[in-house]
Amino acid sequence: MSAPLGKDLLGLEHLSAEQITLILDTAEPLREISERAIKKVPTLRGATVVNLFFEASTRTRISFEFAEKRMSADTVNVATSASSVIKGETLVDTAKNLEAMKIDMVVIRHASSGAARFLAERIESNVINAGDGTHEHPTQGLLDMLTLRRRFGTLAGKRICIVGDVLHSRVARSNIWGLTKLGAEVAVCGPRSLLPTAIAEFGVQVFDRVEQAIEWADALNVLRLQLERMTAGYIPSLREYNRVFGITRERLDRAPRDILIMHPGPMNRGVEIDSEVADGPHSVILDQVTNGVAVRMAVLYLLAGNAPALAEAARKTTADD
Amino acid sequence: MPPAVSHPSPPLHAEGVFVGAAPLSNRMPWTHIPRRMATAPTVVLNARALERTVARMADEIVERADGTEQLVLVGIQRRGVQLADRIAHLITQRENAAVPRGALDITLYRDDLQTVGPRPIVGKTVIPWSIDGKTLCIVDDVLYTGRTIRAALDELADFGRPARIMLAVLVDRGGRELPIHADVVGRTVDVPRGGRVDVFVSELDGRDEVTMVIAGEGT
Numbered sequence: 001m002s003a004p005l006g007k008d009l010l011g012l013e014h015l016s017a018e019q020i021t022l023i024l025d026t027a028e029p030l031r032e033i034s035e036r037a038i039k040k041v042p043t044l045r046g047a048t049v050v051n052l053f054f055e056a057s058t059r060t061r062i063s064f065e066f067a068e069k070r071m072s073a074d075t076v077n078v079a080t081s082a083s084s085v086i087k088g089e090t091l092v093d094t095a096k097n098l099e100a101m102k103i104d105m106v107v108i109r110h111a112s113s114g115a116a117r118f119l120a121e122r123i124e125s126n127v128i129n130a131g132d133g134t135h136e137h138p139t140q141g142l143l144d145m146l147t148l149r150r151r152f153g154t155l156a157g158k159r160i161c162i163v164g165d166v167l168h169s170r171v172a173r174s175n176i177w178g179l180t181k182l183g184a185e186v187a188v189c190g191p192r193s194l195l196p197t198a199i200a201e202f203g204v205q206v207f208d209r210v211e212q213a214i215e216w217a218d219a220l221n222v223l224r225l226q227l228e229r230m231t232a233g234y235i236p237s238l239r240e241y242n243r244v245f246g247i248t249r250e251r252l253d254r255a256p257r258d259i260l261i262m263h264p265g266p267m268n269r270g271v272e273i274d275s276e277v278a279d280g281p282h283s284v285i286l287d288q289v290t291n292g293v294a295v296r297m298a299v300l301y302l303l304a305g306n307a308p309a310l311a312e313a314a315r316k317t318t319a320d321d
Numbered sequence: 322m323p324p325a326v327s328h329p330s331p332p333l334h335a336e337g338v339f340v341g342a343a344p345l346s347n348r349m350p351w352t353h354i355p356r357r358m359a360t361a362p363t364v365v366l367n368a369r370a371l372e373r374t375v376a377r378m379a380d381e382i383v384e385r386a387d388g389t390e391q392l393v394l395v396g397i398q399r400r401g402v403q404l405a406d407r408i409a410h411l412i413t414q415r416e417n418a419a420v421p422r423g424a425l426d427i428t429l430y431r432d433d434l435q436t437v438g439p440r441p442i443v444g445k446t447v448i449p450w451s452i453d454g455k456t457l458c459i460v461d462d463v464l465y466t467g468r469t470i471r472a473a474l475d476e477l478a479d480f481g482r483p484a485r486i487m488l489a490v491l492v493d494r495g496g497r498e499l500p501i502h503a504d505v506v507g508r509t510v511d512v513p514r515g516g517r518v519d520v521f522v523s524e525l526d527g528r529d530e531v532t533m534v535i536a537g538e539g540t
Contacts, residue, residue, distance in 0.1 A: 004439045029426060029445045038479040041429040071429075301429070302440050 005302050008120040008127040011136035012178040020178055024146050027291070027298035033070055034293055044073035044304055047104040051077045052095070053130070054110045059265055059289070060130050060140070064107050067296035073105075073304075091115065095123050105303065108132070113170075126303045134168050139299060140264055141174025143292040145182065147284050148219055150291070151260055156183035161213040163245065164223035164272050165194045167234075171264045175221055176202050189213040190223075190245060193234045210245050214252065219260035222247050225272045238271050249276045260284050362519065362532035365492065365510055371529045374507040375404065378489055379411040381505045385487060386456045393452060393483075394422040397461040397473055398444035403522040404491055405460035423448040425459075430472035452481040458505075462520040464490040467501035492531055494518045 005019055012020065033041055049068045053061055061077070068075045078098070089097075095106060105126040108116050113133030120127035131137040145155060152158050160179055166172040166188045179186050180203065187205035188195060189212070199206055207213040213220065225241060235241045252259060261273070261282045269275045278285060366374060386392045389412060396405030402424045409422045426444035434440075459473055470488060477486065489505035494512040508531070512518055515536035523529050 026440075026443050029443045032446050033429075036479060037481070040479070042475070043429040043434060301443070304434075 005299075007303070008116070008129075009138055009299050009303060010116050010120060010127065010129045012138050012141050012174045012181070013136065015138075015178075015181070017181045017183075020142070020145070020181055023142055023295065023298050023302060024149060026302060027142070027146055027294040028150075030297045030301070031291070031294040033297070034066075034290070039070050040072055041070065042072045043301060044068070044071040047073045047304055048102065049073045049075050049105040049107060049300070050098050050103050051075060051130075052098075052106055052108045053078070054080045054091075054108070054115075055131070057109050057130070059292075060109065060137075063289070063292045064128075064130060064139075064296050066293050067300055070293070071297055071300050073300065076103075091119060092122050095119055095125075099123050099125055105300070128299060128303065131170055133170065134173075135170055136174045136177075137170040137264075138174050138178075139292070139296050140171045141178040142299070143288055143295045144171075144175055144221060144262055144264070145178050146291045146295055147262060147288045148179075148184075148260065149182075150287070151284065152218065154183075155179060157185070159185045159187070159216055159218045160221060161187040161189055161207065161217040161219075162221045162223060163189045163210060163213060163247065165226050165234075166190055166199070166223065167194045167196055168226045169223050171221075172223060176204055180204075187213060187216065191235055191241070210247070211251065211254070214255045214259060217259055218257070219262060220247060221262045221264070222273050224264065224266060225268055227268065227271075238268075242271050246270075246272060246274060247277050248274045249280065252277060252280075252282060258282065262288055264288070362534050364530060365518070365533050366508060366531040368529040371491075371531060374491065375407050376411055378491070378505050378507050379408045379415070382408060382458050382487070382489055383412055383416060385504055386458065389416050389418040389420055391454070391456045391484065392420050392458065393450075393455045394420055394458050394460055395425050395448070395473075395477070396422065397459065397469060398424060398426040398428075398446075399525065400520050400522050401459075401461040403524045404462060406524075408460060408489070421450060423450075425473055425476060427469055427472035427476055430476045432468060432472065446476075448480050452477065452483045455483045456485045456487070457483040458487045458489055460489050462491050463518050464488070464493045464501075464503050464506075465496050465518075467497045467499035470501050471499050491520060492518050494533075 033039060051061055051064055065075055065077070103125055105128065106119065106123065107128045107130050108119055109130040110116065110132050113135035115132045116127055116129035129136060129138055148158065148160065149155055162172050162175055172188065176186050187207055188199060189207040189210055195206065207216070247261065259282055261277055261284065263273055263278065263285050265285070267273055267278055269278060277283060383389055394405040394409050396402035405422050409420045412418070412420045424445055424447045426446045428441050428443045457477065459470065461469065474486065477483065487504040490503045491507040493503055493506045493509045496514060510518065510533055512533050512535055517534045519532050521528050521530045
C-alpha cells in the first residue's frame with residue numbers, strides 16, 4: 001500500500017519521506033508521455049483545474065498547464081490583473097465562486113506565505129501550492145529532487161548546496177525540507193544578509209565562501225538573485241555579488257569532483273551564474289524544466305479524486321435531490 | 322486460417338484436483354476443476370508445464386502472425402512484460418530472427434480510477450519504435466474481465482496505427498465483462514468471481530508457477 005497524499009499539496013515540510021518518494025516514483029514513468037506523438041493520457045478526463053495566479057509566473061504556470069492538459073484535465077487560467085481581485089474581491093470569495101462553478105482542483109500562486117493553506121482549509125477542492133510568498137514551492141522542490149535522483153541514482157548521502165538569496169526563497173525551503181527527508185546533506189551559501197537569521201534551525205551547514213561550497217558539494221542549486229528586492233540594500237552591487245558568489249567556470253574548474261548545476265529560473269546570466277556554466281556540461285537546468293512537467297502530472301494524478309470531504313458532500317447533495 | 326495443430330495439455334496432478342480433461346479445442350486446453358470449498362492455492366501450471374506452455378504460445382504467435390517480419394510483442398505491466406521477454410527469446414531461438422518487444426502500463430487508462438481507493442502505482446511504458454503497420458501481439462498473464470485489454474488498446478492507439486493487434490494470454494480465467502477474446506491462450510481455467518489466479522515468474526517472484534484459489538461457495 002502506498003502512502004496517500006491527502007487532499008492538498010501545500011509544502012514538503014509536513015510530507016513523509018515515503019510520500020515524497022511516492023511522488024518521485026510516480027513522476028518517473030510519466031516522463032515518457034511527453035515523448036509520445038500524442039502527448040496525452042485520459043486519466044483526468046472530466047476534471048476541471050483552475051490555475052489561480054496572484055503573482056507573475058511564466059515557467060511554473062505553463063508547466064502546470066502542460067501537466068494538466070497531458071492528463072486530459074480541463075483548465076482555466078485566472079490571472080489577477082484580469083479578474084475581480086483588482087475590484088477588491090477576497091481570495092476566499094474568488095475561490096468559492098470558482099467552486100460554485102464545480103471545479104475539482106486549484107493551483108495557487110500567491111505573494112503571501114500561507115495563502116495555499118488558508119485556501120485549502122476553506123474549500124473542498126484539492127489545492128496545490130505553486131508558490132506562496134517566501135514559504136514553500138513544493139513542486140519546484142520535487143522537480144529538483146527528481147533531477148538529482150535521476151543523475152545520482154539516490155539522494156541518500158549526497159551533498160547539495162543552495163547558493164544565493166535563501167532569505168527570500170521558497171524554493172530553498174522546499175529543497176531543504178525535501179532533500180533532508182530523503183537523506184541528503186544540505187548546505188546553504190550566500191551573503192549573511194541574504195540568509196535567514198534562524199538558518200541554524202533548519203539543520204543545514206552554512207558556507208560563507210562559495211569556494212568552500214564548491215569543494216564540499218555534489219550539486220549546487222543556484223538561486224535567482226531577486227533583483228526586484230535589491231532596493232532594500234541586501235548587497236552592495238550586482239557586480240560585487242557576481243565577483244564573490246557568482247558560479248563561474250573558473251570556480252567550477254577547481255572543484256574536486258564533477259558538480260551538477262541547477263537553477264530554478266529565470267536566470268540572471270552574469271550575476272548569480274555565468275552563461276558558460278548555465279549552458280555547460282554540468283548544467284541540468286533544462287532537465288529540471290522537463291522533469292517539472294512530469295512531477296506536476298504525478299501530483300495531479302495522486303491528488304485527483306482524493307477529496308473525501310468533496311465526495312461526501314456530493315453524495316449528500318444527490319441524496320437531497 | 323492457420324492449420325490446426327494438436328497441443329495435448331500436459332498431464333498435471335495437483336493435490337485433490339482432477340486436471341487434464343479433454344481439451345475443448347486444440348488451441349484451448351481446458352483444465353476442469355470441480356467447484357468445492359478451497360482456500361489453499363491449487364497449482365495450475367508448475368515450472369515445467371509453464372515452460373512448455375510458453376513455448377507453444379511462442380509457436381502459435383509466429384504462426385498466426387505469418388512469420389516474424391512485422392511482429393512486435395508488447396507485454397502488459399507487470400508480469401506480461403516478463404512473459405513477452407521469454408516469448409521473444411524463444412522466437413529468436415527458433416526462427417533466428419529478433420523480435421522487438423515493448424512494455425505497456427495501462428494504469429492511466431483504467432476506467433475505474435474515479436472509484437479505486439489509493440491511486441495505483443504507475444509502471445513504465447516503453448514503446449521506443451513506430452508501431453504503424455506492424456502486427457502487434459499484446460502479451461498478458463491473466464485474462465479476466467477484459468478491462469485491462471480495453472485500456473491497452475486505447476493506449477496503443479495513442480502510439481500509432483498497427484496493421485493488426487493480437488492478444489496472447491498465459492491464463493484465461495473466464496468472466497469477461499467486455500467483448501474481448503484472446504487469440505493465443507496458454508491455459509483456460511474456470512475461476513468464478515471471488516476466486517483468484519496468481520502467476521509467478523522467476524524474474525520477479527523467484528519461481529515459475531501459476532496457482533488458483535476458488536473461493537468457497539457462499540463467499
